[in-house]
Amino acid sequence: MAERPIGDRRRIPEATVARLPLYYRALLETGEMGITTVSSERLAELAGVNAAKVRKDLSYLGSYGTRGVGYDAEYLLHQIARELGLSQDWPVVIVGAGNLGQALANYRGFGARGFRVVAVLDADPEKLGVEVAGLAVEAFTDLARIIESRKVTIGIIATPGHAAQEVADALVAAGVGSILNFAPTLITVPPEVSMRKVDLATELQILSFYQLRRALLDQPRAAR
Amino acid sequence: MAERPIGDRRRIPEATVARLPLYYRALLETGEMGITTVSSERLAELAGVNAAKVRKDLSYLGSYGTRGVGYDAEYLLHQIARELGLSQDWPVVIVGAGNLGQALANYRGFGARGFRVVAVLDADPEKLGVEVAGLAVEAFTDLARIIESRKVTIGIIATPGHAAQEVADALVAAGVGSILNFAPTLITVPPEVSMRKVDLATELQILSFYQLRRALLDQPRAAR
DNA sequence: CAGACTTTGTGAGTGCGTGCACAAGGTGGA
DNA sequence: TCCACCTTGTGCACGCACTCACAAAGTCTG
Ligand SMILES: NC(=O)c1ccc[n+]([C@@H]2O[C@H](COP(=O)([O-])OP(=O)(O)OC[C@H]3O[C@@H](n4cnc5c(N)ncnc54)[C@H](O)[C@@H]3O)[C@@H](O)[C@H]2O)c1
Ligand SMILES: NC(=O)c1ccc[n+]([C@@H]2O[C@H](COP(=O)([O-])OP(=O)(O)OC[C@H]3O[C@@H](n4cnc5c(N)ncnc54)[C@H](O)[C@@H]3O)[C@@H](O)[C@H]2O)c1
Numbered sequence: 001m002a003e004r005p006i007g008d009r010r011r012i013p014e015a016t017v018a019r020l021p022l023y024y025r026a027l028l029e030t031g032e033m034g035i036t037t038v039s040s041e042r043l044a045e046l047a048g049v050n051a052a053k054v055r056k057d058l059s060y061l062g063s064y065g066t067r068g069v070g071y072d073a074e075y076l077l078h079q080i081a082r083e084l085g086l087s088q089d090w091p092v093v094i095v096g097a098g099n100l101g102q103a104l105a106n107y108r109g110f111g112a113r114g115f116r117v118v119a120v121l122d123a124d125p126e127k128l129g130v131e132v133a134g135l136a137v138e139a140f141t142d143l144a145r146i147i148e149s150r151k152v153t154i155g156i157i158a159t160p161g162h163a164a165q166e167v168a169d170a171l172v173a174a175g176v177g178s179i180l181n182f183a184p185t186l187i188t189v190p191p192e193v194s195m196r197k198v199d200l201a202t203e204l205q206i207l208s209f210y211q212l213r214r215a216l217l218d219q220p221r222a223a224r
Numbered sequence: 225m226a227e228r229p230i231g232d233r234r235r236i237p238e239a240t241v242a243r244l245p246l247y248y249r250a251l252l253e254t255g256e257m258g259i260t261t262v263s264s265e266r267l268a269e270l271a272g273v274n275a276a277k278v279r280k281d282l283s284y285l286g287s288y289g290t291r292g293v294g295y296d297a298e299y300l301l302h303q304i305a306r307e308l309g310l311s312q313d314w315p316v317v318i319v320g321a322g323n324l325g326q327a328l329a330n331y332r333g334f335g336a337r338g339f340r341v342v343a344v345l346d347a348d349p350e351k352l353g354v355e356v357a358g359l360a361v362e363a364f365t366d367l368a369r370i371i372e373s374r375k376v377t378i379g380i381i382a383t384p385g386h387a388a389q390e391v392a393d394a395l396v397a398a399g400v401g402s403i404l405n406f407a408p409t410l411i412t413v414p415p416e417v418s419m420r421k422v423d424l425a426t427e428l429q430i431l432s433f434y435q436l437r438r439a440l441l442d443q444p445r446a447a448r
Numbered sequence: 449c450a451g452a453c454t455t456t457g458t459g460a461g462t463g464c465g466t467g468c469a470c471a472a473g474g475t476g477g478a
Numbered sequence: 479t480c481c482a483c484c485t486t487g488t489g490c491a492c493g494c495a496c497t498c499a500c501a502a503a504g505t506c507t508g
Contacts, residue, residue, distance in 0.1 A: 006440060015465060021429040025408065039485065048410045052467050052488095059487055067486040068474045084429045085436035092428075103327035107424070109408060115428050153435055154428065177438060178431035184249065184333060186272045194434045196427050200331070203420050204316075204339050204378065205245040205308045207402035210418045211377055212309035214401060216230060239495060263455065276458095276497055283457055291456040292504040 004062040006083060016057045020080050022047040023054070027077045039070035089114045091150050093176075095167050096158035097122040097130065097137045100182055104158060105133035118150045123163070140170075147174040154178045161185035168195075228286040230307060240281045244304050246271040247278070251301045263294035313338045315374050317400075319391050320382035321346040321354065321361045324406055328382060329357040342374045347387070364394075371398040378402045385409035392419075 026046035030038055040058070044051040058064060058071065061079055065071045081087050092110070094101050097120050105120050120132050123140040130137045138146060146152065155171040157164050157179060164183035171179055172193055181187055181197040189195045250270035254262055264282070268275040282288060282295065285303050289295045305311050316334070318325050321344050329344050344356050347364040354361045362370060370376065379395040381388050381403060388407035395403055396417055405411055405421040413419045 006436070013465070017430055017433050018426070020433070021423075021426040022410075024429070025425075026410075040487095041485085046410070048412070050467060052469090053465090055486060056466085056488075063487075065486050066474065067472075068476090068484045070485065083433065085432040086429065088432075088436070090428075090432050090435070099327040099330045103323040104424075106323045109425050110428075113425065113429065114432070154431055178435045180427055180431060186246075186250075186270070188272070192438070194431050196431060198422055198424070198427060199245075200328075200422070201249075201333050201337065202242070202245040203404055203422060204314075204334075205248070205310065205337065206241055207378055207404060207418050207420060208309040208312075208314050208338070209241050209244070209307065211314070211402045212230070212312070214416070237495070265455085274497065276499090277495090279456060280458075280496085287457075289456050290504065291502070292454045292506090294455065 003079070003082075012060045012083075016060055019047065019049065019053075019057055020084055022049070023057070024077065024080045024084065024086070027073055027080070031073055031077060035073055037070045038073045038076070040065070043071070086113045089116060090154055091116055091118040091152045092154045092156060093117070093119045093121060093143075093147065093150075093152050093171075094156045094158055095121045095140065095143070095171070096160075096163075097124075097127045097132055098158065098160075101156075101158035102132050104156060104182075105135065115154070118152060119146050121146070123159075140167075143170050144174040147171070147176060152176060154180065157181045157183055157187070159183060227303070227306075234284065236284045236307075240284055243271065243273065243277075243281055244308055246273070247281070248301065248304045248308065248310070251297055251304070255297055255301060259297055261294045262297045262300070264289070267295070310337045313340060314378055315340055315342040315376045316378045316380060317341070317343045317345060317367075317371065317374075317376050317395075318380045318382055319345045319364065319367070319395070320384075320387075321348075321351045321356055322382065325380075325382035326356050328380060328406075329359065339378070342376060343370050345370070347383075364391075367394050368398040371395070371400060376400060378404065381405045381407055381411075383407060 023043060026043055027038065030046065040051045040054040044054045047054065058076070061083055064076055064079055092115050094105055094117055101120060105117055110117060117133065117135065120135050120137050121140045121143060122128070122137050127137045128139055153176060155176040157167050159167055161183045164181060164185045165187045168179055168181070168187040168189055172189055178194045179189060181195060184199055184201050187195065247267060250267055251262065254270065264275045264278040268278045271278065285307055288300055288303055316339050318329055318341055325344060329341055334341060341357065341359065344359050344361050345364045345367060346352070346361050351361045352363055377400060379400040381391050383391055385407045388405060388409045389411050392403055392405070392411040392413055396413055402418045403413060405419060408423055408425050411419065
């Protein structure tokens with residue numbers, strides 16, 4: 001049951017990485033219920049996936065289960081946290097103190113894992129100094145200084161779309177390695193920077209696609 | 225160049241459906257610049273994908289391009305809109321008038337396409353009547369009535385996680401066919417209902433995974 | 449009108465992710 | 479100690495999606 005070192009092991013598929021947070025959350029919840037051992041079957045149910053997938057996913061982390069018994073919940077939790085880097089502290093900046101930026105700054109779910117909002121920035125002078133979630137909004141022009149001095153690794157873009165690329169460039173130039181983009185715009189970053197996007201409009205349009213399909217199946221004559 | 229009817233045609237892959245909104249947005253932007261014809265190469269650049277993928281994606285909608293020329297931007301826009309159901313009006317309810325719910329309600333990007341927030345609901349009596357984005361917050365207990373009378377087809381869940389399943393059940397029971405869930409919880413819905421989730425914590429954890437990997441590559445001795 | 453040129457539409461090969469099914473391995477009871 | 483039972487870990491087959499590469503089909507020029 002030795003811990004494998006992180007890094008030098010067979011590559012973890014992207015799809016698996018995306019599911020690890022689900023398992024992590026599920027384990028946290030069972031942990032609160034005093035459960036000590038969990039089977040792949042149970043974990044699958046909690047995470048809403050297939051049991052074989054759970055086992056295969058976890059096997060990428062190492063052999064942390066016991067045949068005939070299952071996985072030790074706490075130990076597995078620890079391993080997943082270690083793999084995802086949740087045992088570390090990740091300082092985050094939010095750029096754009098509008099509707100969304102403020103909501104994000106106030107979001108409690110952040111601190112739970114190691115993510116900590118250390119600054120909220122805005123380019124609008126009117127917003128400067130406004131208090132958001134216990135932080136005073138700072139000037140976008142101070143980005144580089146703030147990122148360096150507070151060792152920020154993750155940047156969240158919550159500005160209008162037309163400013164997103166500019167903000168992304170500034171974040172990258174300042175040394176941020178990961179960007180989460182909420183603006184509905186394509187932004188490009190160098191390959192060594194991770195970028196993910198959350199796109200509300202796209203999500204809704206995907207939903208309406210399938211909604212339309214169903215409507216057409218029910219009454220094929222309604223729309224053309 | 226006849227329009228194919230929607231519905232009875234070869235199935236559109238899910239991955240393609242997820243990209244159609246990108247093309248749509250890209251076309252909207254070129255449209256503003258007075259461009260009339262667009263090549264798959266150009267569209268690919270705008271959407272940040274591979275040109276062959278663009279052509280294959282668009283070919284699922286029908287043969288709307290002209291060899292040697294490209295695609296008529298306006299016509300293509302129209303076809304994608306039709307396919308995604310954007311030519312229709314989609315009434316939306318937001319359940320949960322907290323930080324996130326209010327930010328979403330205030331989001332302008334909604335109306336642009338056919339999505340229209342017609343109600344914001346909350347279970348907390350304190351929130352009742354509070355004005356959010358020009359709408360008075362209504363009681364969660366009125367959900368069924370509101371959904372039926374306003375022909376709501378899409379529900380957005382912006383409540384705490386512990387209420388999410390209950391809200392989802394209520395939405396489904398009231399006849400909503402599509403759900404977008406922002407709560408960090410697994411919710412289950414019947415197969416005939418579409419459900420998508422936006423999970424901030426997961427996104428950050430995926431980012432920190434890769435961030436950690438890179439940090440380890442740079443200085444393998446730092447963490448174990 | 450012919451031929452060069454451009455760009456679409458798609459066949460085919462490849463790789464990744466999924467899920468089945470089962471051997472391997474561990475537990476507990478007799 | 480042996481055996482019945484349980485659950486993991488994984489080999490394997492399948493399917494979806496991505497990309498390349500090219501024939502088909504249209505435009506433009508001389
Ligand atoms: N509000 C939502 O629920 C929601 C949902 C999904 C996506 N979005 C997207 O998120 C982004 C923000 O939305 P919002 O509703 O908060 O908009 P908003 O207009 O309320 O806020 C944008 C903020 O960004 C600031 N800003 C503009 N340019 C900047 C720059 N160069 N550097 C730093 N700050 C700058 C503005 O001063 C403003 O405070 C938009 O791109 C929007 O499309 C919003
Ligand atoms: N704030 C963010 O930026 C953010 C980001 C990502 C995800 N989320 C998630 O979105 C959800 C909402 O976040 P928030 O920050 O707005 O929380 P919040 O506490 O500010 O708002 C939640 C609202 O839901 C209402 N509510 C509770 N139970 C309800 C029920 N059964 N029916 C109707 N309404 C009910 C509450 O009265 C409250 O007004 C949470 O699950 C959170 O994890 C929030």
